[in-house]
Structure formats: structure tokens, C-alpha cells
Amino acid sequence: MSIAATARAFPDFERSAVQGEARPFNTGRTLIDARTAETWRSLTHRAVRRLGPNDLGYADPAGLAELRANICDYLRVARAVRCEPDQIVITAGTQQAIDIAIRVLLAPGDEVWVEDPGYPLTHAQLLLAQVQPRAIPVDVEGLMVDVGRRTASRARAVFVTPSHQFPIGVAMSMARRLELLAWARQSGAFIVEDDYTSEFRYSGPALASLQGLDHSEQVIYVGTLNKALFPGLRIGYAVVPRALLPAFIGARYLIDRQPATLQQVVVSEFMQQGHFAAHIRRMRLLYREQRDALAETLTRRAAGRLDVELPDQGMHLVAYLRDGSSDLAIEAAARRAGIVVRAISRFYRAARPRPGLMLGFSGFPRQLIVPAAARLAALVANRGRN
Amino acid sequence: MSIAATARAFPDFERSAVQGEARPFNTGRTLIDARTAETWRSLTHRAVRRLGPNDLGYADPAGLAELRANICDYLRVARAVRCEPDQIVITAGTQQAIDIAIRVLLAPGDEVWVEDPGYPLTHAQLLLAQVQPRAIPVDVEGLMVDVGRRTASRARAVFVTPSHQFPIGVAMSMARRLELLAWARQSGAFIVEDDYTSEFRYSGPALASLQGLDHSEQVIYVGTLNKALFPGLRIGYAVVPRALLPAFIGARYLIDRQPATLQQVVVSEFMQQGHFAAHIRRMRLLYREQRDALAETLTRRAAGRLDVELPDQGMHLVAYLRDGSSDLAIEAAARRAGIVVRAISRFYRAARPRPGLMLGFSGFPRQLIVPAAARLAALVANRGRN
Numbered sequence: 001m002s003i004a005a006t007a008r009a010f011p012d013f014e015r016s017a018v019q020g021e022a023r024p025f026n027t028g029r030t031l032i033d034a035r036t037a038e039t040w041r042s043l044t045h046r047a048v049r050r051l052g053p054n055d056l057g058y059a060d061p062a063g064l065a066e067l068r069a070n071i072c073d074y075l076r077v078a079r080a081v082r083c084e085p086d087q088i089v090i091t092a093g094t095q096q097a098i099d100i101a102i103r104v105l106l107a108p109g110d111e112v113w114v115e116d117p118g119y120p121l122t123h124a125q126l127l128l129a130q131v132q133p134r135a136i137p138v139d140v141e142g143l144m145v146d147v148g149r150r151t152a153s154r155a156r157a158v159f160v161t162p163s164h165q166f167p168i169g170v171a172m173s174m175a176r177r178l179e180l181l182a183w184a185r186q187s188g189a190f191i192v193e194d195d196y197t198s199e200f201r202y203s204g205p206a207l208a209s210l211q212g213l214d215h216s217e218q219v220i221y222v223g224t225l226n227k228a229l230f231p232g233l234r235i236g237y238a239v240v241p242r243a244l245l246p247a248f249i250g251a252r253y254l255i256d257r258q259p260a261t262l263q264q265v266v267v268s269e270f271m272q273q274g275h276f277a278a279h280i281r282r283m284r285l286l287y288r289e290q291r292d293a294l295a296e297t298l299t300r301r302a303a304g305r306l307d308v309e310l311p312d313q314g315m316h317l318v319a320y321l322r323d324g325s326s327d328l329a330i331e332a333a334a335r336r337a338g339i340v341v342r343a344i345s346r347f348y349r350a351a352r353p354r355p356g357l358m359l360g361f362s363g364f365p366r367q368l369i370v371p372a373a374a375r376l377a378a379l380v381a382n383r384g385r386n
Numbered sequence: 387m388s389i390a391a392t393a394r395a396f397p398d399f400e401r402s403a404v405q406g407e408a409r410p411f412n413t414g415r416t417l418i419d420a421r422t423a424e425t426w427r428s429l430t431h432r433a434v435r436r437l438g439p440n441d442l443g444y445a446d447p448a449g450l451a452e453l454r455a456n457i458c459d460y461l462r463v464a465r466a467v468r469c470e471p472d473q474i475v476i477t478a479g480t481q482q483a484i485d486i487a488i489r490v491l492l493a494p495g496d497e498v499w500v501e502d503p504g505y506p507l508t509h510a511q512l513l514l515a516q517v518q519p520r521a522i523p524v525d526v527e528g529l530m531v532d533v534g535r536r537t538a539s540r541a542r543a544v545f546v547t548p549s550h551q552f553p554i555g556v557a558m559s560m561a562r563r564l565e566l567l568a569w570a571r572q573s574g575a576f577i578v579e580d581d582y583t584s585e586f587r588y589s590g591p592a593l594a595s596l597q598g599l600d601h602s603e604q605v606i607y608v609g610t611l612n613k614a615l616f617p618g619l620r621i622g623y624a625v626v627p628r629a630l631l632p633a634f635i636g637a638r639y640l641i642d643r644q645p646a647t648l649q650q651v652v653v654s655e656f657m658q659q660g661h662f663a664a665h666i667r668r669m670r671l672l673y674r675e676q677r678d679a680l681a682e683t684l685t686r687r688a689a690g691r692l693d694v695e696l697p698d699q700g701m702h703l704v705a706y707l708r709d710g711s712s713d714l715a716i717e718a719a720a721r722r723a724g725i726v727v728r729a730i731s732r733f734y735r736a737a738r739p740r741p742g743l744m745l746g747f748s749g750f751p752r753q754l755i756v757p758a759a760a761r762l763a764a765l766v767a768n769r770g771r772n
């Protein structure tokens with residue numbers, strides 16, 4: 001990626017989303033209730049009292065042993081990930097985990113598959129590494145593996161969000177998962193499974209990870225605590241096949257030596273003492289209420305002009321524009337009205353977009369959601385009339 | 387860099403240094419006295435009480451505004467860096483700052499100059515990015531710019547440690563600095579100035595930064611608080627020329643979104659309230675005593691077989707082997723005796739090494755330094771007799 005292109009990587013759109021972080025319906029917003037806040041404080045107090053110079057020096061680049069063990073236990077149970085603690089590498093988030101994976105697995109000029117529509121930052125990260133992303137369409141079953149095989153057969157890796165496709169929210173079907181794993185096995189390609197926001201499952205059983213189905217050690221599973229807890233935490237992880245582990249840790253060491261000590265200790269205790277599981281359970285209920293408040297208000301007030309999809313998990317929903325009007329125009333109009341929405345068409349590459357709005361619901365109280373959703377719905381309804 | 391080569395990036399040598407972190411004479415060890423520990427605790431307590439969900443969400447990838455302003459003030463006064471707060475980008479350390487610089491400035495196949503001897507992790511980082519490092523020898527005035535011009539004239543950047551050359555500790559002369567800046571201006575190359583451990587100056591006036599002499603905006607200055615405070619902190623920074631700033635922030639965003647919130651708040655308050663300057667003043671006295679204890683014991687007990695160079699700044703010294711015996715053999719023998727030393731010859735590429743031992747002195751109490759130094763000296767003296 002050229003200097004000019006890199007300069008566009010943190011676009012005005014993202015900039016204003018970061019600045020207007022507290023405004024509905026920004027994505028990735030999390031809630032910290034009084035109980036978690038109090039526990040977090042007391043664990044931090046204890047850790048900062050206990051840690052001396054011997055604890056605060058250079059340490060294992062892969063992360064704190066206790067934290068890796070706690071994350072491993074969690075992933076085995078909650079996500080059916082097949083792992084041992086030494087396969088967990090602590091990162092600052094999925095973003096850094098994916099950057100490391102790119103640098104370990106790929107060389108400039110290599111081809112990879114990405115989802116279309118898909119997560120724009122993964123796409124930009126690939127360009128930064130001079131890798132060639134090939135956009136493979138997504139249908140109701142997830143990534144269309146047969147299209148990938150046909151149109152980009154030389155791909156060395158694939159980047160997927162199987163449990164909750166970004167941004168449209170479909171879950172990859174079992175048939176598609178097995179097809180993807182079979183392709184990886186035959187072609188020798190690696191699968192990078194981005195399992196963001198898998199913690200927040202609202203209905204139906206939790207889907208098992210793709211990694212748990214893999215018997216040929218070709219999946220790097222990445223996840224984050226920044227969405228389960230709060231984005232300013234900067235703790236994520238990768239589960240790395242044993243054969244890639246030394247290279248992954250080596251690259252992590254060269255890129256960014258090691259994770260910070262204090263947060264690792266606090267998060268590890270938070271998980272160890274059962275607070276993490278309890279936090280997830282409480283937030284799941286709250287986020288579900290927030291999801292429902294948003295969906296109901298939009299549906300009721302949009303005069304039939306929005307198809308709201310109720311997601312089974314995650315922190316955002318998609319409201320499709322029924323009359324096919326421009327989601328970019330609605331995005332701009334909403335912004336002028338103080339409401340943050342993302343036009344789904346921004347996330348498409350070659351596939352033909354179905355216009356819609358991506359709306360974060362997590363972390364906004366009902367009294368903020370309902371009036372903002374009503375304003376947004378009115379805006380869509382009025383536009384429809386013009 | 388291939389997967390196999392990346393796997394070697396965190397070598398056994400580094401691994402054992404991390405594991406044996408508390409053993410003399412490991413490098414990069416820092417001291418936190420009771421006063422700093424107490425202040426740090428109370429600032430952390432206050433910050434963790436004060437920060438709510440609105441503070442802990444996604445934030446500016448360049449870092450917290452207050453912290454950037456405090457670092458800017460410090461660098462102007464202490465290092466004569468020419469900067470405004472918006473030119474400061476917070477990173478996890480010099481390692482990450484250099485990784486970002488490499489990815490913004492360079493493309494695979496580009497040539498750059500590195501110091502010979504020089505910092506092995508910078509060299510490995512360049513290989514990871516498929517950049518071609520050209521080893522340029524260092525003499526008593528620092529990097530030999532004329533050799534660079536003659537042997538690698540197409541270089542797009544240079545990576546230097548001008549205030550305390552790693553590992554031999556010479557300061558780049560003013561003539562050499564001006565020569566390097568003139569070359570950068572003529573060739574359009576960028577200079578990455580790694581100003582690690584500049585905080586600990588023991589005698590003579592603090593040298594001004596190379597960046598402060600640059601009038602053509604071609605120097606990226608990188609520094610860290612991980613050595614001034616403690617390595618597990620993970621806060622460093624880059625001072626970026628205005629023209630490169632959007633690309634640098636864009637790359638930072640793609641690689642690792644943003645720094646963690648809590649540490650930024652704590653460090654910023656620590657600087658703002660004058661604790662940082664006071665900590666540096668106190669540690670400087672302690673580290674100087676530790677330097678002197680190490681140098682005196684080695685000189686007195688090595689039976690004339692070591693030339694100990696007393697550095698004006700930094701956290702390590704070099705003891706040269708007078709009879710030219712193998713520093714690698716001494717390194718191995720010392721390890722068997724429970725003492726961590728680094729053979730200087732490890733840091734050489736093409737230049738002919740002057741055998742010596744790199745010894746970290748900072749952070750070890752005198753009662754640990756003196757007996758360990760005596761054992762090491764005896765080991766060198768006995769070897770000389772065989």
C-alpha cells in the first residue's frame with residue numbers, strides 16, 4: 001500500500017465514528033455495569049499493589065501463562081475450540097492478531113479470499129501487506145466456497161467470520177464449513193477465523209467454532225476481550241496451530257514484543273474468579289433488550305420501508321431498505337440528524353449490494369435507543385415519500 | 387522472511403534472557419522505588435475509579451491528547467525535539483514504532499542502512515518486511531555516512547541510535563549528524579532515530595536529538611517510556627513529520643487500532659504532576675552508582691584482561707576482552723555460572739568485531755552486582771591464563 005493509500009486507512013468515516021463514540025447507533029460500544037466496574041476496580045487495586053519490578057520487566061511475548069490458560073478453558077467450553085494453553089497467543093485485539101497472521105502466512109503478491117461484503121479493515125490490512133484480496137460473495141449459508149475455488153484457486157488463505165458474518169450476520173452452514181475445510185486441506189491454504197462478538201448469543205445454541213472441526217491444523221482462530229469487556233482494554237488472542245506457533249510468536253515479538261502486564265493480570269483474575277462468565281450472562285440480557293428495542297421501534301415507525309433482521313448474536317443489526325433507495329444518502333442524512341449509521345453498501349466489493357443500514361445496539365440505554373430509532377425511522381419513511 | 391526464519395526471530399537466547407530476567411547482567415532491567423510505586427498505585431486507583439464506559443470505548447489511534455501533549459513538552463525540553471502534540475503518535479514501544487515506520491516508509495525490496503554493529507531486532511524487523519538492510523560500519527563518531535553513500539547509495543531510509551549507539555555506546559558527532567541529514571536531504575531518504583534510554587544521562591550535557599537539527603522533515607524520532615519506567619508498561623511514541631502523519635496514523639490504526647486507555651491516563655498524570663522528571667532524577671543517581679559498582683569491580687578483579695568503557699548514558703556498559711579471546715565462549719561460561727552476558731560479536735554483521743561483553747547494570751542492587759561482577763571477572767581472568 002502506498003503512503004497515500006495508507007493515509008486513507010483511517011478515513012474520515014472512522015474518525016468521526018471514534019469521535020462520536022457515545023452516539024447511537026455506533027458499533028462496538030459496550031456496557032460496564034456497576035458490578036463489573038466494582039470488581040474491575042478491586043482487581044486492579046490488588047494487582048497494582050502486588051506487582052513489583054520483578055513482575056513488570058520483559059516477559060513472555062505470547063502472554064501471561066495464567067491468562068492463556070483461562071482463555072483456553074473458556075474457548076474449549078464456549079466455542080468448542082481444540083487447544084492447549086501454549087497455543088494461545090495474547091494480542092492487543094483481533095486487529096493485531098490478523099496483522100500477525102497475515103505477516104506469518106503470506107508474502108507480497110499472494111492471493112487470499114475475503115468475504116464480500118466483508119470487514120473493511122481486514123481488506124485494508126491485506127493491502128498494507130501487499131497481499132491481493134479476492135472478494136468472494138456471501139449468501140445465506142456464508143462464504144460461497146465454490147465461487148472461490150472457481151475464481152481464485154491459487155489463494156493461500158481465507159479470512160472468514162463464520163459464526164456471525166460481518167456485516168450481514170449470517171452463520172456459515174455446516175455444509176459450507178466442511179467444504180471450506182476440505183478446500184484448505186486440499187490446497188494447503190490456511191483459514192483465519194475471526195470470531196468477534198461470539199460471546200453475545202441471544203437465541204439458539206452457541207455455534208461451535210470452525211476451528212473445532214479442523215483436524216489438519218489449518219485454522220488460526222482469533223478473538224477479543226475488547227468487545228466482551230471494553231475496547232480501551234486492548235486484550236485479544238489467537239489460537240495457533242502448533243506448527244505455526246514459533247513463527248507466530250516470533251512475529252509477535254518483532255512487531256510488538258509482548259502484551260502489557262497489568263491488564264493481563266487483571267483480566268486473568270477476572271476470568272479465573274468467574275466474573276467474566278457472569279458479566280457475559282448479564283450483558284447478554286441487556287444487549288438483547290437493546291436489540292429488541294431498536295428492532296421494534298424501527299419496524300413500527302418506518303411505515304413498512306425497513307426490513308429489520310433480528311440477529312441471533314452480536315452487537316449490531318442490519319435494517320434493509322425495502323424500496324432500494326440509497327443507503328449512503330440515508331447515512332448522510334442520519335449523520336446530519338446526529339445519528340451514526342453505516343451504509344451496508346460500503347462493505348461490498350464486487351457483489352451487488354442490497355442497500356441497508358448497519359446499526360450498533362449494544363451499550364445504549366433504551367431511553368436513548370427509542371427516540372433515536374424513531375427519528376431514524378421517520379427519516380427513512382419521509383425519504384421514501386419524496 | 388519465511389515462516390522458518392520468523393520462527394527464529396524469538397531465539398533461545400532472547401527466551402532465556404526473558405526467563406532469567408532478574409539475573410545480572412541482563413539488559414533493560416529497571417528499578418521502581420517505593421515513591422514511584424506508591425504514586426503509581428494511587429494514580430492507577432484514581433484513574434480506574436474515574437474511567438467509565440464513555441472513556442473506555444474506541445478512541446484516537448494516535449493516543450490520548452493529554453499524554454501526547456505531556457510527551458511533547460518533555461521531548462522539547464529534554465531532547466530539543468521540534469514538535470507539536472499532534473505529531474506524537476503513541477505506540478506500545480520503540481519496537482512497534484519502528485515496525486510502523488518500516489511499513490509506512492518502505493516497500494519489499496527497498497534498501498536501507500543499518501548500523502554495524504547494531505540492534506538485532508531492528509535488523510530482523512526489516513527482514514520481516516522483506517526490506518534489504520545494508521550494514522554500515524560504526525566508528526567512534528557513529529555511523530560512517532561516507533561508507534553508506536559509497537556502498538548503498540540507493541537506500542530509502544536509515545535506522546540509527548545517535549545519542550547512544552547500540553551496542554557500543556558512542557554518541558554520533560555533530561559533523562556526522564550534519565553529514566547524515568545532508569545525505570537524507572539530497573537523496574530523499576528518511577532517518578529513523580531510535581533514542582532509547584536517552585533519559586539516563588550520567589555526565590556531560592544531554593545531547594540534543596538529531597530530529598532537532600532537521601529542517602526538512604525527514605526524521606521520525608522514536609522513544610519509549612518502557613525503559614524509563616518499566617518494560618511491562620508498553621507505552622512508547624513516535625514523533626512524525628507532518629507530511630507522513632496521516633499515513634503513520636493510518637498504518638497504526640490498521641495494525642493495532644489504538645493504545646490501551648488506562649495506562650495512557652496513568653502515565654499522562656504521572657508526567658503532568660512532575661513525578662516522571664523526579665523519577666528520572668532519582669533513578670539516574672541509582673543507575674550511575676550501579677554502573678560504577680560494576681565497572682570498578684570488573685576492572686579491579688579481571689587482572690587487566692578487561693577494558694571497561696564507562697558510558698555517559700544508558701543502562702548497559704561494554705567490557706572489551708583485551709587479549710582478543712572469544713566473547714561467545716565467555717558468554718557461554720558465564721551462563722553456566724548463572725550470569726547473563728551478551729557477546730558483542732553477536733551484534734556485528736560485516737564489520738570485524740572487537741570482542742567484548744555487553745552488561746546491563748540498571749536495576750540491580752550493589753549487593754548483587756559486586757559478587758556477580760567478581761565471579762565474571764574471575765572467569766575472564768582464569769580463561770586468559772589457560
